[in-house]
Amino acid sequence: MTTLDGSLPVTRRLVLRGAGSVVLASLGVVLFHPTPAPAANDKYPEDAFKQKDGKEAIRLLYGRTAEPSDKIKLDAPEIAENGAVVPISVSTSLADVTTIAFVVPENPNVLAAYYKIPQGTMPNVANRLKMAKTSNVIVIVESGGKLFSATKEVKVTVGGCGG
Amino acid sequence: MASSIRVRAIANGETTEVQTLIQHPMDSGFIKDDKGEFIPAHFIKELTFEHNGRPVFIADWGTAVSKDPYVKFAFKGANKGDDLKVSWIDNKGESDTATFKIQ
Numbered sequence: 001m002t003t004l005d006g007s008l009p010v011t012r013r014l015v016l017r018g019a020g021s022v023v024l025a026s027l028g029v030v031l032f033h034p035t036p037a038p039a040a041n042d043k044y045p046e047d048a049f050k051q052k053d054g055k056e057a058i059r060l061l062y063g064r065t066a067e068p069s070d071k072i073k074l075d076a077p078e079i080a081e082n083g084a085v086v087p088i089s090v091s092t093s094l095a096d097v098t099t100i101a102f103v104v105p106e107n108p109n110v111l112a113a114y115y116k117i118p119q120g121t122m123p124n125v126a127n128r129l130k131m132a133k134t135s136n137v138i139v140i141v142e143s144g145g146k147l148f149s150a151t152k153e154v155k156v157t158v159g160g161c162g163g
Numbered sequence: 164m165a166s167s168i169r170v171r172a173i174a175n176g177e178t179t180e181v182q183t184l185i186q187h188p189m190d191s192g193f194i195k196d197d198k199g200e201f202i203p204a205h206f207i208k209e210l211t212f213e214h215n216g217r218p219v220f221i222a223d224w225g226t227a228v229s230k231d232p233y234v235k236f237a238f239k240g241a242n243k244g245d246d247l248k249v250s251w252i253d254n255k256g257e258s259d260t261a262t263f264k265i266q
Binding site: 044045049084085086089104107108109111112113114115116117118120121122124125126127128129130131132 | 178189191193208209217218219220221222223224225226227228229230232233234235236237238239240
């Protein structure tokens with residue numbers, strides 16, 4: 001404790017130097033932060049898949065809303081006798097499609113599937129989804145960085161998610 | 164154990180059409196068993212298709228994809244006899260990989 005007075009300037013200098021490097025380090029973090037952002041697109045969108053609200057799922061996935069397009073062809077049955085297996089397919093004449101997402105707003109988890117379409121892959125997908133009850137099926141197509149959607153109602157006579 | 168993945172990939176001109184069927188329970192976590200207890204969620208999260216080491220199709224799935232999932236897509240740039248590598252991983256960390264010849 002007796003050395004406290006004598007060592008004080010040194011300590012202060014050390015503290016300042018330390019603070020300086022902290023500032024530099026945080027600058028570095030800020031400077032290098034923008035690079036990983038685009039890669040986030042490649043990750044599994046955990047939060048979007050847990051959403052209970054269709055609009056919120058789309059916002060989490062893309063950060064914006066989609067506008068309806070007649071260039072998207074959404075094929076789904078008018079009536080699905082078995083909600084556990086509903087064949088749904090989509091094709092589009094939109095150019096530069098990078099992702100296609102299927103949203104079922106009446107399901108417990110609204111986002112059903114999210115497909116990444118690399119260059120050279122056709123913007124056509126067919127799959128089979130579960131539907132808890134009668135609901136719209138919304139397909140979102142990301143084309144040239146813009147979002148487009150198509151919607152079709154499917155009447156479900158026996159649900160596939162309830163129990 | 165036999166592979167959980169079945170694939171039919173057919174090259175027709177410059178386009179290859181891929182149909183896939185995977186054996187998986189795809190439990191949503193919202194269904195109860197005979198004792199009235201919820202069956203825990205167990206579903207494939209990511210399914211990837213690679214041609215020559217390049218991803219040609221990536222599916223991110225949630226709980227609403229049907230049991231024993233089916234998916235169909237098509238891509239360009241492959242020839243008959245090329246390999247198509249297919250792999251999936253589920254929410255429990257289980258996974259499977261298989262390679263198929265494009266016909």
